[in-house]
Amino acid sequence: MKSLFLLVLGNTEMNTPGTVPEPTKLKPVTDAEYLFHEKPLTIDTMPITPEGYPAPVIITKAAKELAGFPVLVVRGGTYLAPLVPHIHISNAVGRDPGKKPALPEFGEIIKRARLLGEELNKSPIDELVIGESIPGGTGTAQAVLWALGYSEGTNSTSQETPQNPEESAILGAFKRAGIERGELRNNPLEALRQFGDPAMAAAVGLSIGFRRRVVLAGGTQMLAVSAVLKALGESLDRFMIATTKWTVNDRRAPFLGITKELGVITYAADLDFSKSEFSQLKSYCEEPMNEEAGAGGATWLAVKAGFSPADISAKVEELYERLVGM
Known part of the structure; x- marks a missing residue:
């Protein structure tokens, strides 16, 4: 099976009050650049999370270097363009849904992404693996899921009792709208307009345009994409969500419960850094980590190519050692 990995980039103003640090705003472009180079090019920074952990893109890079699968970067809507070859869909950044509709350009983004999917459908590609990189995307995805009647990201049954700042932001957005x-379970496009983000809209358009097998590589974001596709009448039989075991095992969010409700199969990458000599890599096994940069889908491609999760974990160790030695 011929597969193509797409990394869709986006930015959203949700959950980013005040002055947004440049590394956070530029994370999508630095993720894309790191996939092709030893370190990002736009700014001189390492691919790490705000907490100092290695960003999940290091897993995607490890799988790419081992398996050699082709990667195409798609700019769904970001502050800046990455300094790597890419396809431009939009430069429209998602707004803060607490203040105004988040994505008034959703229609144009879906239209252009769908055209790209249709063109890829004319190629020999049998499988499209779609990952995403968008800071704050977990919040927009939860908001869309809530609007469509799912409960990802909260164990609360009441809209009056937010459990964390992210949930408070979502409830503020619902109040504003x-x-x-x-309420929008039968109007998924309005859910995208009010609460979505450009990476999500681009992934929806790509998935509609490409009519063969699609692997949605991510956590909450790809649950939201799946929910929108289902509400639009798409059969999810040709879809799979690929993520990591850390996402599946995260007790904060009923990931498997929603995939069962959606009727979409899943793959959970069984990576293990518990015995790593680097405490920063051990953190993946100790703290809940958001799925980013299509790490689960990239692992899926590497495993299909004959590499074991242990091989990929070892490659991540090698890449991280190179990073800290720079």
């Missing part, structure tokens, strides 16, 4: 949870 005058929408109750589940």
Whole structure:
């Protein structure tokens, strides 16, 4: 099976009050650049999270270097363009849904991404693996899921009792829009307009345009994409969500419960850094980590190519050692 890995980039103003640090705003472009180079090019920084952990893109890079699968970067809507070859869909950044509709350009983004998917459908590619990089995307995805009647990201059954700042931001967005949870279950495009982000809209368009097998590589973001596709009448039989075991095992969010409700199969990459000599890599096994940069889908491609999760974990160790030695 001929597969193509797409990394869709996006930015959103949700959950980023005040002055947004440049590394956070530029994370999508630095993720894309690191996939092709030893370190990002736009700014001189290492691919790490704000907490100092290695960003999940290091897993994607490890799988890419081992398996050699082709990677195409798609700019769904970012502050800057990455300094690598890429396809431009939009430069429209998602707004803060607490203040205004988040994505008034969603229609144009979906239209252009769908055209790209249709062109890829004319190629010999049998499988499209779609990953995403968008800081704050977990919040927009949770908001869309809530609008469609799913409960990802909270164990609360009441809209009156937010469990964390992210949930508070979502409830603020619902109040601004005058929408109750589940009210848009039959209007997924309005859910995207009010609460979505450009990476999500681009992934929806690509998935509609490409009519063969699609692997949605991510966590909450790809749950939201799947939910939108299902609400639009797409059969999820040709779809799979590929993520990591850390996402599946995260007790904060009922990931498997929603995939079962959606009727979409899943793959959870069984990577293990518990015995790593680097405490920063051990953190993947100790703290819940958001899925980013299509790490689970990239691992899926490497495993299909004959590499074991242990091989990929070892390659991540090698890449991290190179980073800290620079």
